Amino acid sequence: MLLSRIRGPEDLKTLSEEELHELVEELRSEIIRVTAETGGHLASSLGAVELIVALHRVFDSPRDRILFDVGHQAYAHKLLTGRQDRFHTLRQEGGLSGFTKVSESEHDAITVGHASTSLANALGMAVARDLQGQDHKIVAVIGDGALTGGMALAALNKIGEMGKDMLIVLNDNEMSISPNVGALAGYFKTLQVQKWVQDAEKLGKGFLERISPRLFELADRAKEATKMILHQENPFYAWNLRYVGPVDGHDLKGLVYLLEKLKDLSGPTLLHIVTKKGKGYKVAEEDPTHWHGASPFNPDAPQKKKGSHTWSLAFGDAVTELAEREEKLVVLTPAMREGSGLVRYAQTWPDRYLDVGIAEDVAVTTAAGLALAGMKPVVAIYSTFLQRAVDQVIHDVAIEKLNVVFAIDRAGLVGADGPTHHGVFDLAFLRTVPGMQIAAPKDALELRAMLAAALEQNGPVALRWPRGAVEPAPEGAWPECAWGRWEVLKPGSEVYLLAFGKTLGYALEAAAADPRVGVVNARFLKPLDRETLAELAAGRALVTVEDHQLAGGFGAAVLEALEELGLRPEVRRLGLPDRFTDQGKVESLHARAGIDAAGIRRALAELGVNVNVSA
Ligand SMILES: CC(=O)c1sc(CCOP(=O)(O)OP(=O)(O)O)c(C)[n+]1Cc1cnc(C)nc1N
Numbered sequence: 001m002l003l004s005r006i007r008g009p010e011d012l013k014t015l016s017e018e019e020l021h022e023l024v025e026e027l028r029s030e031i032i033r034v035t036a037e038t039g040g041h042l043a044s045s046l047g048a049v050e051l052i053v054a055l056h057r058v059f060d061s062p063r064d065r066i067l068f069d070v071g072h073q074a075y076a077h078k079l080l081t082g083r084q085d086r087f088h089t090l091r092q093e094g095g096l097s098g099f100t101k102v103s104e105s106e107h108d109a110i111t112v113g114h115a116s117t118s119l120a121n122a123l124g125m126a127v128a129r130d131l132q133g134q135d136h137k138i139v140a141v142i143g144d145g146a147l148t149g150g151m152a153l154a155a156l157n158k159i160g161e162m163g164k165d166m167l168i169v170l171n172d173n174e175m176s177i178s179p180n181v182g183a184l185a186g187y188f189k190t191l192q193v194q195k196w197v198q199d200a201e202k203l204g205k206g207f208l209e210r211i212s213p214r215l216f217e218l219a220d221r222a223k224e225a226t227k228m229i230l231h232q233e234n235p236f237y238a239w240n241l242r243y244v245g246p247v248d249g250h251d252l253k254g255l256v257y258l259l260e261k262l263k264d265l266s267g268p269t270l271l272h273i274v275t276k277k278g279k280g281y282k283v284a285e286e287d288p289t290h291w292h293g294a295s296p297f298n299p300d301a302p303q304k305k306k307g308s309h310t311w312s313l314a315f316g317d318a319v320t321e322l323a324e325r326e327e328k329l330v331v332l333t334p335a336m337r338e339g340s341g342l343v344r345y346a347q348t349w350p351d352r353y354l355d356v357g358i359a360e361d362v363a364v365t366t367a368a369g370l371a372l373a374g375m376k377p378v379v380a381i382y383s384t385f386l387q388r389a390v391d392q393v394i395h396d397v398a399i400e401k402l403n404v405v406f407a408i409d410r411a412g413l414v415g416a417d418g419p420t421h422h423g424v425f426d427l428a429f430l431r432t433v434p435g436m437q438i439a440a441p442k443d444a445l446e447l448r449a450m451l452a453a454a455l456e457q458n459g460p461v462a463l464r465w466p467r468g469a470v471e472p473a474p475e476g477a478w479p480e481c482a483w484g485r486w487e488v489l490k491p492g493s494e495v496y497l498l499a500f501g502k503t504l505g506y507a508l509e510a511a512a513a514d515p516r517v518g519v520v521n522a523r524f525l526k527p528l529d530r531e532t533l534a535e536l537a538a539g540r541a542l543v544t545v546e547d548h549q550l551a552g553g554f555g556a557a558v559l560e561a562l563e564e565l566g567l568r569p570e571v572r573r574l575g576l577p578d579r580f581t582d583q584g585k586v587e588s589l590h591a592r593a594g595i596d597a598a599g600i601r602r603a604l605a606e607l608g609v610n611v612n613v614s615a
Pocket residue numbers: 041044047070072073113114115142143144145146147171173175176177277334335336358385388
């Protein structure tokens with residue numbers, strides 16, 4: 001195996017062209033083999049193999065810095081930079097991250113998972129390089145989806161103005177997770193039409209190159225000038241970038257040739273490559289959306305597994321039905337149609353569905369605009385990605401008390417995607433916002449009740465639910481919701497477990513049938529049900545349980561309310577400690593954090609209540 005001889009990028013420099021092609025095939029096989037076991041971002045990584053081989057052939061990582069936006073397409077990069085022997089631990093607890101991570105390798109220039117950060121990072125590194133009188137190269141690889149993020153476009157604007165030496169590789173596969181959206185995506189397609197121009201150019205280049213490099217240089221400049229005229233509308237020129245492309249992102253020889261030519265040019269250059277997401281694996285090429293984030297599969301007979309019913313689908317079913325009777329309802333997503341369970345809704349109500357691209361800030365403020373104009377917007381968004389739009393929630397929605405509903409998915413620990421994707425900060429930043437109401441349904445039925453009621457509230461509402469399976473609610477079921485009220489599921493004589501969201505299951509399991517331990521579905525964090533809290537606190541201890549950072553979370557809200565009520569029961573707060581939680585199986589991460597049934601029983605024991613497990 002040629003790949004086993006590659007201990008680092010320097011080993012690529014001596015390979016023949018034929019060996020490089022052989023290496024590409026071996027990398028693809030290894031990515032498929034391991035992702036079949038661990039799951040992961042298969043299609044994206046398959047599409048970037050030739051690019052990554054060419055980059056490590058031409059540039060000198062780690063001296064030269066190669067940044068990968070999102071970092072989910074970088075499996076070949078990991079395999080070429082000394083991590084083959086650990087690659088099988090991808091996304092496992094204690095294993096390699098599914099994204100690039102600075103602490104994992106000197107070859108990983110940035111720690112990522114959220115999109116659109118590579119260009120600003122590259123700008124910072126270029127400014128630092130020049131201030132320190134260094135001369136290494138900086139390359140940022142960004143996908144067409146990530147380029148729909150405002151951060152990326154704003155960084156391009158500054159990069160163009162400063163004119164720093166760097167190479168930006170736009171990996172254009174016309175896909176985000178679902179097909180990419182936006183005017184730029186449409187424009188890129190027109191650029192690709194001029195394939196014949198590319199082929200003619202290639203012929204011309206080869207001819208001139210052989211006659212005189214100087215002549216080639218002059219011709220290249222002349223061509224650039226011509227393109228400036230022909231492509232006046234090319235936004236990259238407006239951003240003062242040298243634009244090269246679009247070229248075939250799977251033509252390894254062409255990529256190496258081009259990168260050699262571009263690496264020493266001064267100023268910022270954008271190389272636009274066109275790739276096939278899922279390249280080299282038929283099922284992934286045919287359905288890159290499904291194979292974007294693949295669950296473990298049989299590599300010899302890859303099947304699209306019918307997944308269990310999830311919270312995302314429960315929300316999708318509910319909002320699709322609700323739109324029938326709520327004509328003003330509009331659902332927005334920042335590029336997460338499948339992840340947020342919106343495929344059925346998008347197909348049923350296309351005129352009241354907006355995928356704004358990877359632009360959470362735009363999603364929230366567009367929702368504000370919709371609300372100001374009399375519509376009922378629902379922003380379907382992962383907890384972790386809502387972090388991108390905190391100011392928009394405050395400034396554009398909450399100050400005017402707009403009734404925008406935030407349907408927050410992936411709330412809590414999410415598992416293999418790790419710290420960049422855990423949704424464990426939203427309660428802390430949402431509950432400080434005046435007028436924001438926050439609730440967590442215990443099941444799909446309660447989700448429906450809360451969703452319908454949320455659209456009738458005066459002001460913004462955040463509903464949050466975890467990643468994972470949930471029993472479906474019957475079609476057409478729209479139960480009432482006792483808005484703002486907790487639900488005592490089991491009385492207790494000595495202590496009450498106040499569980500918020502996902503942890504309710506653990507609380508019921510921990511309490512078992514022990515009459516001393518009560519269980520409350522504390523489904524509303526804001527407004528907190530102070531009346532019920534005061535009743536429960538009388539003469540009993542309290543244990544709060546949440547799948548969120550302890551700092552600023554549900555338990556903190558309960559402590560604050562007790563203080564304001566002048567009550568001082570004994571309280572234990574269970575939640576995530578003040579550190580980032582690594583990747584791993586969610587159940588295992590919950591156990592490590594002590595928010596599972598065993599952890600709750602340990603807290604009860606500290607309070608002198610040793611639950612009889614057989615009870
Ligand atoms: C991994 C993850 O969470 C991905 S990968 C991805 C598509 C990226 O498309 P791009 O064209 O940049 O790359 P491609 O897959 O090679 O086509 C999205 C939307 N997400 C979710 C997402 C949403 N929002 C933000 C801010 N960051 C991320 N990572």
